[in-house]
Amino acid sequence: MTDWKNPPKLFIPGPVHVLPEVLQQMARPTLGHRLKEYSQLHGEVAEMLKKILYTNQHIFLSTSSASGIWEASIRNCVQKDETVLCCMCGAFSDKFASVAKACGRKVEEFKIEWGQAFTAEMIDEKLATGKYPIVTLVYNETSTGLANPVYEISKMMKEKYPDVLVFVDVVSGVVGLPLHFDELGWDVAFASVQKAFAIPPGFAIAAVSNRAVEKSATVPERGYYFDFQQFVKTAAKDQTPTTPSIPHIMALHYKCNMLLEEGMENVWKRHEQLANYVRGWGKENGFELFPQAGYESNTLTAFKNTRGIDVAAVNKGLQEKHNIVFGNGYGKLKNETFRIAHMGDVTIDDLKELLGWIEEEIN
Ligand SMILES: Cc1ncc(COP(=O)(O)O)c(C=O)c1O
Incomplete structure (x- = not known):
């Protein structure tokens, strides 16, 4: 039994499955989250994540699962009178739309059959209407085992709709699939660590663009726990707004080193x-x-x-x-x-x- x-x-x-040596990292002596030892750990992890995600913009460490960043992206970067185009092709992209609605935002549900992929042409056709300042996408649909062609979609968007914000759930794609955040021109990309990072669940990371952070300053009622403005303010000191799950960050440090060593x-x-x-x-x-x-x-x-x-x-x-x-x-x-x-x-x-x-x- x-x-x-x-x-x-x-x-x-x-x-x-988590390697025993990764688990051991979570049993290190704890740190004070406003003390310099923590800032050293945080800063090193953020720098390594920038290399892993190919970005020079913001990295946030979030003591939540990825669902928290679904909500954060919407609450921070979508005004109440804007309509989000949610590209839905499986259970998790469907949920991203539900989260946007639960946050009181207007949603255009762009549904295709589960197991089908979104192409650049399909999204181009929708964006050509000029109605949607924000798009949500799931890179890797865990429910259907499908990877959307995000490089082609992003290339088209950068050329034709450079002002449209792009939020991408990379939860089960990150680390396993190519991801060059800055080159893709994305605004928020996020993942929890229990997938290809192979760390126990309960923690998430996000890459956030400068323009998404700037926009968040103009959005009222962003909430408290996931306020991007607070994340930026504290990240400047290599800290988080609230007490983080430090054992997860220790495991992440170990894991980021492993990944970068491998390349x-x-x-x-x-x-x-x-x-x-x-x-x-x-x-x-x-x-x-x-x-x-x-x-x-x-x-x-x-x-x-x-x-x-x-x-x-x-x-x-x-x-x-x-x-x-x-x-x-x-x-x-x-x-x-x-x-x-x-x-x-x-x-x-x-x-x-x-x-x-x-x-x-x-x-
Ligand atoms: C693609 C995708 N998005 C979001 C989630 C939700 O992540 P979490 O459970 O870490 O909140 C999952 C979970 O399996 C997922 O596979």
């Missing part, structure tokens, strides 16, 4: 290799890919359950025999799809073992 003290190894699309190009390539391996396994074993061809994610693979396996029963068998789990389909895609996460510190050997055990259960 597994319990919370002896949990299964995680191959769900977050939280993912981001290599990290992205490694994720691509893991994805290719999993896709190849699916092909050999009679499972089609769920997302639109050409837009498959490199951090997780969503398979159509073409063989009609009992996903929950397979997972139960894996858990009982090997103490390991993979992801069922998300929401309405439960049992119709299943998802294998290959982000963070997962190796080909880990995947070989997992997929071999899945084969034993289904054959």
